[in-house]
């Protein structure tokens with residue numbers, strides 16, 4: 634079996650004529666798109682969270698590029714290899730495509746926190762790589778996740794950070810974490826907020 638190679642796709646129709654005005658989504662995987670399960674290591678464990686399909690469909694209809702950026706230290710810890718992770722991501726991609734949602738790419742950091750890489754969130758490496766691959770502006774990204782590292786990824790590149798209450802998000806909110814520009818119940822709520830606040834009002838040049 635061949636490993637899944639996430640190929641950046643440019644098939645979306647940009648809603649904005651200028652790439653520096655095009656909002657795009659940087660989605661965390663565990664606890665945001667799929668149910669958090671400690672070191673997910675088999676494709677059968679993938680379970681899309683409520684709100685994900687309606688939210689992403691809405692955004693896809695508006696031509697908003699969708700990218701996944703995920704920390705997968707299970708690889709660096711030897712619990713999972715790149716091929717296994719590739720199968721998990723191929724299935725995630727397939728599950729979303731069944732609902733008419735196409736991801737432009739899935740980017741992952743395989744390293745452990747102590748490796749000091751430039752790609753483990755909140756480091757900006759993967760977001761910047763996706764921006765280069767797709768011709769998008771890092772500052773126009775809306776990063777959605779259930780942990781402070783997701784919000785801090787956004788803050789580090791001047792983007793928008795959204796905390797979702799799925800996964801660990803509700804716990805961080807209760808603990809008083811308040812760095813996110815928006816806290817939302819799920820991706821459906823994020824999509825509705827984005828469509829009313831960002832997509833309806835393109836930024837002036």
Ligand SMILES: [Mg+2]
Nearest residue numbers: 661663664779
């Ligand atoms: Mg997460």
Ligand SMILES: [Zn+2]
Nearest residue numbers: 742750752753
């Ligand atoms: Zn890394």
